[in-house]
Amino acid sequence: MTTSELAKKVRYIEITTKKAVTATFAGEYASAFKGRGMEFDEVREYQTGDDIRTIDWNVTARTGKLHTKRFMEERELTIIFLLDLSSSGSFGSGTQSKRELAAEICALLAFSAIKNNDRVGLIIFTDGVEVYIPPKKGSKHVLRLIREVFAFRPGGPDPALTDIGFALNSFSRLYRRRAVVFLISDFLDRGSANAEKPVVVRVDLEESEVYLGESFIYRVQVIGGKNVGIPDTSNFEDFDVRDFPKAWLRYRNTDWLDPDTLELGTNYFFRIVALRTGLLTLPSVTIDVDGKIYSTPEFRIKAELPPPSKHRRTAVRCGCPRTPPQGRTIFPVKAAQI
Structure with a gap:
């Protein structure tokens, strides 16, 4: 051309x-916008004629020069x-x-x-x-x-x-x-x-403050990818980690999980028990997706000794279908305080 x-x-x-x-739009389009509402646009140095009411005193104090806020309707x-x-x-x-x-x-x-x-x-x-x-x-x-x-x-x-x-x-x-x-x-x-769809790896944690011997659920979810490996939890030194079948979730309170995400991607659930008291670090989990290694973030877990009334295994919630939960899950673990 x-x-x-x-x-x-x-x-x-x-x-x-x-x-x-x-012929068509004149009048109608303009009538939809009434009032003066103002929206912040930027901050610039003060110029002669600017309204002193728009001076940004915080920026002025930091820079040593007068600055005003600009707005657009x-x-x-x-x-x-x-x-x-x-x-x-x-x-x-x-x-x-x-x-x-x-x-x-x-x-x-x-x-x-x-x-x-x-x-x-x-x-x-x-x-x-x-x-x-x-x-x-x-x-x-x-x-x-x-x-x-x-x-x-x-x-x-x-x-x-x-x-x-x-x-x-x-x-x-x-x-x-x-x-x-x-x-x-x-x-x-x-x-x-x-195009190749992006891979999303997310984690969900049931509790961040637990009693010594109390179990909590840890989920690793992978959305996308064709070949998803098994999460590596071999570095969980301060925790006992066991697989937790997804079907057993119905015996636990799952308010911490978004129900709309349960059927998305690949889900791995683990039952985790703290082995000592103190502020513990739940390590990062690595997982192989289509030959590429992904890592999850670390979490801080606060583990405390249970109250005297909880020392006995009277309210066990172990995730077993034959034992419906009636309280918090307390497993007998010897305390190792730090």
Whole structure:
């Protein structure tokens, strides 16, 4: 596409969309935002004419120079377009391609936004983020966005790939403020469907303060991955560790577990008993997932001697289906105080 053809297309989009904005959206869009609500934007050095009521005295005390807070009106929105421009966008009818239709949609929404003094930004993506234009105001900025859409040509080894998930994650890292996001795509997402899913290893602990000889449950959960190994608990020197069948959970209080996660991924449950008193460290557990080693965080466990009434094994909760729990699980263990 030559420069003159590009300018002609941009001008055509500008005329048609401005006409639609004036005829259809004028008045309705603005009426949704009433009131003066203010949202913090940034801190900068004091300038002549700034309202003294906005001086940030904490920053001023730290730097030794006057600083003021800047605010923006909440009714001034930030509009971000997440636009898929993989090579599948070149397909269309004889008169208009999907790329041209996407540009027209962006222009219509963008000109509607700047009529209300809103800021508009653009992210163009395929199987990765290709172009990022930060949000700004003004019709010149909108025309620049439209030119970028028409001028962009997908590259890479496979320009047909699209990864919407990656684009959304990238956007969350690039822009952390509140915004209205429009995702414009044909949703032929072959890239993310074939992409390797991330592996998540999480742990849950039933108790962090226990009596000597009292059992508590420790869960290791692996979400994702195809070949999941057995967690290595060989370094639990201050604890007795035994496997705990998942079916036995019905004999214990499971309020500490999110029930929606019990059927996710691979779950390993262990029954753990402290072997001495004091502030103990529950070591990190390592687990092999698809040939890669993952480690869990360490935990601090406070183990104390049980009260005199608990020394006898009168309220045993050992996790055995034949012995329904009626209290805390106390196992006879010789105290080793530190």
